[in-house]
Amino acid sequence: MDATFRIFRGNSQGGGYQEFLVPVEEGMVVLDAVHRIQEHQANDLAVRWNCKAGKCGSCGAEVNGKPRLMCMTRMDQLPLEEPVTIHPVRTFPVIRDLVCDVSWNYEVNKRVPPFTPGEGDLWRWQQKDIERPREFRKCIECFLCQTVCHVLRTHDQKSSFIGPRFLVRAAGLDMHPMDSISRTRFLKEEGGIGLCNITKCCTEVCPEDIHITDDAIIPMKERVADDFYDPVRWLLRKITRRG
């Protein structure tokens, strides 16, 4: 059978949908269909992809309105009696067709305080000590969480909020058994962690099933609250003029 695809074509100046008909094979994923269109019908159809195995996080797009990795979206999970609509993710500016400019994320990443091990510690730990940071380190940087986060998507607060991806990253560094610094000041003042009102949209789209809200953001919010809003600690800080 054939499936109809409506794919966004255009650039930062604007654009619209173009329709394509693609024969469907068993086991096919959406990225296969996009490649087939590129190969036979529109050589210049822009799409970003690398591994086609859900490991690099390059091929995120909005398939029928839902942000997902095209390489892991099977055609047999979509209603093919209707056209399949593919739009670039909406939170970042379009470069061309399905490719967006995600460079803002790379700039934010530079600001996260780096892994800072303590001096002279014995580098030994148990597997159970690293379960949590390991969950965060599974992140493939597809930026789908950034895409659906309403602080970024609806309110475009990119200047004051780093987004779920970098809250996860900061949490991963903070929970590394050998890390010796605190990132709460960064998360509060630069990261805008208070802007997250835990609607869990990020968790829902994560292709790696990272429990972004429950395991990363909420514990980090608690650490920020402990460090800055706990009256005992507040008093200590006043007295010692630290922190």
Added chain:
Amino acid sequence: MEELQSYTYDVLVIGAGGAGLRAAIEAASQGARVGLVSKSLLGKAHTVMAEGGIAAALGNVHSEDSWQAHFRDTMRGGKLLNNWRMAHVYAQEAPERVMELERWGAVFDRTPDGKISQRAFGGHSYNRLAHVGDRTGLEMLRTLQDQAVYRGIEVHMECIIHTLLRDGARVSGAIGRLRATGGFVLFKARAVVLATGGLGRLYKITSNSWECTGDGFALASLAGADLIDMEFIQFHPTGMVWPPGVIGLLVTEGVRGDGGVLKNSRGERFMFRYVPEMFKGEYADTEEEAQRWLKGDGAARRPPDLLTRDVVAKAIMQEGREGRATPHGGAYLDIASQRSSDFIKSRLPSMYRQFKELANVDITRESMEVGPTCHYMMGGIRVDPETQATTVDGLYAAGEVAAGLHGSNRLGGNSLSDLLVFGKRAGLYATEHANKQRGEPVADEAQISQAMQEMLAPFQSSGEEGPFDVLRDLRETMQQYVGIIRNEGDVKKGLEAISRLKDRAGRVRVTGTREYNPGWDTALQLPLMLTTAEAVALAALERRESRGAHTREEYPGSDDAFSKVNFVVRRSGEGFLVVKEPLPEMPQDIKKLVE
């Protein structure tokens, strides 16, 4: 002519996978001004696909392990065609590079006493692979990426290099284009490190990412560098064979390392019948012994499912030829009968997902179906074993694009540590070279304008060829004629086809604009891919024997006449010269280690 963005660096690193990042970090820490060029976004390089682990003789699980044992395994795995000095440096330095990665924040799995855990893998005589579940490559790449970011290294993302620039006999930079705008970009540099990875995309069935088009081999060769061992391409025995969209996708060797077994359509564990002479006595003879090994019996030998990749790939092919293939033409890989569901999900989480989501197979209950897939290039740019200098002044190479370490076959897990050991060395010696240069690097105007004309040509072409049609035919040609099992007639047919494809590549026409245009990118990559493909085919023709990953149907055995020679593929006029050269001789004390 249009405006050119221009940058000047001490060291330009082309490629931002494991080797390129490690080279850039080293060069920056030596005080060099470093520019890093990445064909994709940063952090997406093919290194993220590495699953099983990083081989290094840390001795955390088997304290008897040593660099000498790692050296011996690496040399024997490569059927002694390796550059011994590279393997020597490598085995000695790999543990230090892994520990350094941990100090930079990589979170490896642990042993019960809290050290870095190490798993068994094909061809390694001890548990030697430091691992992070089955996502070791991602952990390594992310850790290196973080280091590069903290050191403030300038990264040019989604930038494709078209040609290396020369100032007389030495390399003085590179010119390419930025995918987003299609604008041209010039890099002037005192030293250039090529870390462009492999060439799997030359084949129809491959585990390799989009970027692995083999550009680096061609760029170096066109700049005058020697290529060696181009006939040795590793076909990994376990790629997915179904459904069609994922054919070739890698199934980690970690499945077998953690107890998975290979079976044919009759349910027989056929690997017991394929133990080569060289490894007789080192592997279990019976299923009973193999089961004892799995249970941790130190006296039992490892199962033959863990033989080197070349041996396993050919065994799967042979079972198929004799009518014992699975429904989709491969073999069964069964871990469900060997390990508990919880064990499989914790040790092989991404394999579990990959099969569940892409093939509707639950690997904790059912067998996987697997078959060979083009995975890794052992051959490549000839380098000095210590400095990674190529045969061209100012040009260095590291990682998969460089040759010598792996000989005729690479052991699993040796690639990631290769990237670290030789990435660091390339960065160090490229910086030393850069520091010796006087004055600013010179970019020749004539070369620049020629490169820009070449890049624009596909838009102006009156030809009728589509870029993806030529690409598809090239990949089919290589698969069919210069694939796993080769013969003279086929390889010659392949060379003729490559020559016709070159003509077609010259007639490719590109539509659309210069902004992020994959048709244009493909059109411009075709000539480089064809150059690399030709070098592979020429070397495959010359080696009239079977050794490691190179199998010639008419010469099924290894031949002593070829046991101590490399084939060098060298640019000569418009074509190539293939020259036979002796391997560097191993000193007596080292030779003893491999006997």
